[in-house]
Amino acid sequence: MAALPWPFGRPHEAWLGAWCALPGRWSAGTLAAAGYDWVCLDAQHGAHDDRSLVEALTAPGGAPLLVRVRSNDAGLIGRALDAGAAGVIVPVVDDAEAAARAAAATHYPPLGARSWGPLAGLAGGTAPTAGEARSLCAVMVETPAAVAAAADIAAVPGVDALFVGPYDLALSSGTDVAGLLSGSRGRAALTTVVRACAEHGVVAGAYAGSLDIARALRGLGFTMLAVASDAALLADAAAETLARARTVLGAPQGEGT
Template sequence: MKKNPVKQQLQAGKPQVGTWLSFGNIFATRLMARTGFPWLTVDMEHSPISWMEAGTLFGVIADAGCVPICRVPNGDHTHIKRALDAGAMGIVAPMVDTVEQAKSIIAATKYPPIGNRSVGGGMHALNFSASAGDYYRHANDEILVVLQTESPTGVENAEEIYSLPGCDAIFVGPNDLRAQMRTPDGTDPTPEAHEEMMQRVLAAGKKTGTPVGLHVQTPAQVQQRIAEGWQFIALASEMKMMVNDASRMLSELDMEPATKDLARY
């Protein structure tokens, strides 16, 4: 059975830079899987991607030698089971605020006696080039479990969550963390307060020996965050890359875009 190289590299302390997939398009995904990113995350939390589409995307990513990861809609047992049985080699679970939530998510990714993942399916083994029997024996060691810290509550519980066996990495969505830090009247935190909160996540990861990562938008930000000690880093998304490059070309031609709405992507 194939090893999960992204999990191995993170355990060795080496940064792993991938990107997010939002389109759910097979052609775009096949191309992205061959660009050189070690992992690609299919975003099922914020994109209208079906389970059938996701299973196909996991397959074409794995066939290209890249690691398919699924950001599940939420961290419940059913979503995690379906993502892994469809062939994801890891999951990203959003909005993990408490130790109890984290334990439940980790248990859903592991077969007994470690966890409570149900035995069944066949697509999962294909992406690891394994028989079903080998997959059942070794999946607990190879599935990558990434928990998201996206709120002040999650930061307060960070050390206890990050210390849990089976928590392979932590991921911060800076936009969600900023939103969760708003005051009751809707005022956003200052950039300094927001950055201080993210640095608390980084410090907790270093203290517990758990790789932590975050979403950034530029290569310069990737380099900055790696220098600080972040490891599991998402660079933009295929949607962001397409829109940015199209906008850049239009700008070079002194053409005004038809709409400014795309700037938010």
């Protein structure tokens, strides 16, 4: 599996990723080989369990693989990293205390408190040494409380990125994603996150899921963007291929075998 470049990302350029909700190594490997800068395996809302995460994290491909863990739990974070993840995206981090717990679980001492137990390194893994490239700790901003605490969260040592979940942030703010991106309050909230990241030298990231949303988020200053998901890509490709086949083969809507 590819390692994360460190410092990761390219200043002032978008660092484009894909979301992997489908279990096993085939979807993860396909996305990782497609040229994305990173791929995130979703263990919170996706279909990944412990077994499928281990399988997916051994998939061939050129992109670093991250894991969105189910919750801000040291055991879950450590298990994802032990299995070979290049980093974690931790959901529902509303304040600096929660961010500090996530960072401590992600990083080895002296920066954090992660213990060494490399599942992915069983065939000859060695203990980490000082100065090794460290894992990515991205914490999710999904509520107005997290937006209000963004500067404090970004200042926590070991937090590498603030990652906005626009759908949950919109829900918890009483709007939808369109309103979040176009309304003055929503745009102010997103700008608050970007400014906090810039002030403290961390990456501003977000889940987009579509190019239109990605374009809007990029315009606000976000640089780590999930622009596609395997489930959506599969659904879109299936529908498009069927529509084209009906046209080319002269099979009207509703006919089939």
